[in-house]
Amino acid sequence: MPMLLTRGATMALALCLAPPALAAGVAVMPPLSYPTAQFLAANPQARARLLSGLATRPMAALAPTAHRFVPAKGGTWTAVTAAPRSGLCTPELMTDGTVLFQSCNTKYWLKLAPDAKGNYADGSWTTIATLPVINGTQYAPQYHAAAVLPDDRLIIMGGEYNGSSSGVWTNLGAIYDPVANSWTPVTAPGGSSWSQIGDAQSTVLANGTFMLASCCANPATDALLDASTLTWTTTGAPTAGDNYQDEQGYELLPTGDVLTLDVWTNYPNYGATNAESYLPSSGTWGAAGNSTASLVDPCGYWEIGPAVLRTNGTVVGFGANTGCTTPADPTSVYNVKANSWSAGPNVPQVCGSGGTSGCTLADAPAALEPNGRILFAASSGFGSPPTHFFEFLPNNTIVQVTDPLYNASQSGAYYYNLMVLPSGQVMMTDFSSQAEIYTPIGKPTTHEMPVIKKVPTTITRGTSYTVAGSQLNGLSQGAFYGDDAQMATNYPMVRITNTATGDVSYARTSGFSAMSVKAGQFSRASFVLPTTAETGASTLVVVANGVASTPVNVTVD
Secondary structure: OOOOOOHHHHHHHHHOOOOOOOOOOEEOOOOOOHHHHHHHHHOHHHHHHHHHHOOEEOOOOOOOOOOOOOOOOOOEEEEOOOOOOOOEEEEEEOOOOOEEEEEOOOOOEEEEEOOOOOOOOOOEEEEOOOOOEEOOEEOOEEOOEEEEOOOOOEEEEEEEEEOOOOEEEEEEEEEEEOOOOEEEEOOOOOOHHHOOOOOOOEEEOOOOOEEEEOOOOOOOOEEEEEOOOOEEEEEOOOOOOOOOOOOOOOEEOOOOOEEEEOOOOOOOOOOOOEEEEEEOOOOEEEEEEEOOOOOEOOOOOOOEOOEEEOOOOEEEEEOOOOOOOOOOEOEEEEEOOOOEEEEOOOEOOOEOOOOOEOOEOOOOOEEEOOOOOEEEEEEEOOOEEEEEEEEEOOOOOEEEEOOOOOOHHHOOHHHOEEEEOOOOOEEEEOOOOOOEEEEOOOOOOHHHOOEEEEOOOEEOOOOEEEEEEEOOOOOOOOEEOOOOOOOOOOOOEEEEEEOOOOOEEEEEEEOOOOOOOOOOOEEEEEEEOOOOOOOEEEEEEEEEOOEEOOOEEEEEO
16 A cells, blocks of 8 residues: 655645635545545644645635626526535435435434425425444544445445544444434445545446445455345455555446546556456456546645546546646546547636636536536645636536535635436535535436336325336436545436426335446336325426436326
């Protein structure tokens, strides 16, 4: 495992730590690579400079001091009813249409339910069960693996921090049952390689199996979860370069393979460009070409940006250059079918206090909008405020869009998480109590829509049914961050709208026969109509990643 930074990397890291002017508030520790954290622990002065330069989390919504509105280029932001707790992060869409949020680095979780018309901005908040105490330790992670499983439970594993500002890279985990409103501890995979899970990457494979990496093991290791018994089986892990995978992300591909961009291939030098893909049929990894530019930060942090699968079968990889070298931050586009990479545009240089510094996606979020655009956040340096938002367009160009209504001037890009709502909007959190919703322009194309092939046309409240069709999981996982957060929404949501009133109900779905993002993939899912659904003539749609199917006329008994 890489343990120390080189002298050149140390100098580069020191240059990146000049503190900007910040608003008063509570500092949020950033996600750090394990070697960077070790370096800072051994060098108190460098750690102090980093701490003094961190963005600070407002406890309440603060209007930006340098709000930047870019008209007619993108969507609009709407504030969500303020949450009863601050520190909101890692939104997770449950299969009944509600959204869970952790008050990060604490044991507390909140639930947001949309209003009667399906509007999340005017939704209602409740507190759900708190995380358990496991072997005498309160589980309260920040920056961890997460996924909604085919049986509608939410699993979280690991955590770089656990209730404090000191990195612990815990191997604790828990799974949430939304029907019972309870958390159950999940034991980490066995062996010394799993003594730390930390800010590990994870994904749900096309067959519905949860796949987890160990953040800090060398050689790298991965495991597959049997969700029925909560036990693990070891599988293959990336093998290129230094055979270490901290800070890397996992992206499910239409082929059913899993893509990762290697960070450590040239360690202790920078410049890794190679990618690997996991083949579930053999449990092994193979080469997936080389990006046209290194997307790994060359300045000592060893971070990388998100990689977003688009519905046309290409993956956009974003760079993480925090500014110690040529300020342009690159992107590179992977064609899954051709197994080849092409150059994408550089991220605009409009960040920093003067609006002239390079923008970087070192630990930053991205989400695929239903219109095919990618919404992403970026800021200068390693999370220096302000943060600005952009869209990566289908024609491989980048435009800047309006900033959020609140807190952008006080926040670094790593503060933000994005998640696609079934309404076609994008939920955003920034560690405050003020979540916001981005409403994109445009609409999805027909080829992106789920297709219902079989569903009952008369349905009764409280009763379970089956819906079958193609592309019920969508053509992407929807939202991406990397190893520090996963908010995938590639599973079918069933939404019923009453014809007379326009009121909306979501039926809890489960039993997904597939989680594939392959075009035309046939699958089935069970759904239970809520007892509160309004009776009478209605329409039913299946939604995946905010893209809805053509409505089917149904009658609710």
